[in-house]
Amino acid sequence: MTAIARDFGRRGQAGNGGLMRTSVVGLAAVDSTEETARAAARVCALTHGEPRCIESSVLWSLAVRNAVLTGSLDVRSGLPQLAPERRSWWQRQIASAEDGPPSSFTPNGYAVSAFQAAWASIHATAHLDGTQHIAAALQEAVSIGNDTDTVAAIAGGLLGAAYGASRIPGNWIDQVHGWPGLRAGGLRELAMAMLTAA
Template sequence: MPLTSAQLDRAVGAVIASAAGDALGSQYEFGPSLPDTTIPEFGVGHFGHGVGEWTDDTSMAIPILQVLADGHTLEDPATLAEIVQSWRRWSLSAMDVGIQTRGILSSIPSDASAEHATTAARLAHERLGRSGGNGSLMRTGPVALGYLNRTPAELADAAGRVAQLTHWEDDNVVACALWCLAIRHAILTGELDMHAALRSLSEPRSGESKRPDPRPLSERSESKRPNALPPETATRWAQLIDEALAPGIHPRAFSDENGWVVRAFQGALAAVAGATSLVDAVQRAVRGGNDTDTVAAIAGALAGAVYGAAAVPANWRAQLHGWPGIDADELERLARRAVA
């Protein structure tokens, strides 16, 4: 799909701004909300990450970006297995791995398939009765880059498929699909429109029944994406989006539970929607408090898709680095290859 220079810049921005938000929020993780007068700065992370070093949020996104850059698709079980195995190797020495994610990755073999991972995720959900952590949403941004020339339904499928490698709960599937669809829309148009993402997720695919499937997503073996969201689900997410888009709302309003994928989604959306620039969006996310690196990484992916890589300050970009030993220039190279 030929992209304009502005569209390509926005695609690269979705990756680099996410990494920047992650690294910027690292030292404030689990801390209180901050006043608007505070200017967040790069520093040593809560778990010991260096200045400008991204955390698990970006580290888990990179294997997804790498397979897309290599020309693979997320429909291929071998590609998903490659992602899972990369995550597992990384988790063995990572400074920080989400509790839910670590539990899944530690329970599967070193040569795990996608089925190993999704089965472990499903069993964990059934055992605990929930699996709605924000660990799937934090890494989902690169998925959109491989699906700019595909249908929204195909992108939503891919987002749900990758989410459920570790997070089985339906909220994860919907949140990741919506975020990826919003990133895709922003890259192609330069606009932020989460309600447009919800509409595209709520409409049945061509040739399929317009009657919604009433089953939870986790019970539909044929697809991770809903064939038209059930009306009650669509209504719920419309209300959640409206809460995050309310005039004057700040990510602080969602900080108490932003380890939950829904509140992380709302906090990140509030950060971007209420911002005047990419820098403002990322800083607002960090000022929200609590899971600052994750919410800022999520917000950064969408803000980067709206404002572009050119809006990332040069001094931010120069400091970015992390697993697996790469920097912002390599992130840009991978992003360009993924959209190519």
């Protein structure tokens, strides 16, 4: 699977699916920046081997890790884990997301534009706090259009890490479900078990 993903990467296939899946990796090794970065790269590379896909996943997973530890929303926190020659390029992508309206990041099936769309949605609504910020940022992410479920999932992973489950609107939590048949409570227990094992 990794070899096929690498081949797609060589052909410039840089979809956003790896980024969407790796927010949770930020919970797997909260005691180690380096291990979080390695795990994010490995998980993303299973299906999305293009370097920009991997870099976006590393940055987002490290932002999730940082949010769990500090409560802050900072996608730049993982830049030191990228190759030195890639850091300034990513600084520009992040700055672009902060300068433009979230709606400018469409289409967003590309890993970098999905990263920018999610961060732009969070940044544009950062004047709000807690539950209001979560709701406004996710509504912004969905309103961008195109691959809205993915962009909102990416943004939601970071927002949830920063604010915690208690700040997510209750009626939204009631709708959450996942594999294997878990509801919100079971998923919360699974997340806590990951943190405890890390």
